[in-house]
Amino acid sequence: MSTRHILLGLLAGGPSHGYDLKRRHDERFPQARPLAYGQVYTTLQRLVRDGLAEIEGTASDGGPERTTYRSTEQGARELSRWAAQIAPPAPFVTNEIFAKVVVSILAGGDPAAYLGAQRAAHLERMRRLTALKTDPGADLATVLSADYALNHLDADLRWMTTTAARLTTLTAEVDAT
Structure with a gap:
């Protein structure tokens, strides 16, 4: 920004x-x-x-x-x-969650446990944002900002679900190298 x-x-x-x-x-x-x-x-x-x-x-x-x-x-x-000006989509899509999952796989950690804990944190944040935007006194900036954050959190959750389903395959690929 x-x-x-x-x-x-x-x-x-x-x-x-x-x-x-x-x-x-x-x-x-x-x-x-x-x-x-x-x-x-x-x-x-x-x-x-x-x-x-x-x-x-x-x-x-x-x-x-x-x-x-x-x-x-x-x-x-x-x-x-x-x-x-049109804001270009980010050329590199790496964030801390992605990096921690990859490092956990590479270091023999427990990426499934990490994803579960991160999922819980995301869901809690989503509950707080939903309460914030549905408050009768919420102004338009608050509602729009909460909607934006909720959509990003939802995308993260979908990625976490997909990644959790692939952990066995990802771990096997790392172990084979």
């Missing part, structure tokens, strides 16, 4: 300061890793440096000084360009 483009998207709604951008990011992308304040301010400085955003003003209003940023026309064009 491109933090610079996400911040440009949040600035498209109007001028804002870093604290508010961080809060809105965390609200709009509830299943994403929360942004650190340092990351927000560093990214804003780079956006200003690159001409994609500019400082609108600074005020303290009796509290800490807050700098307000706004997107430039160049920033709006960059955001439109980025948002229209």
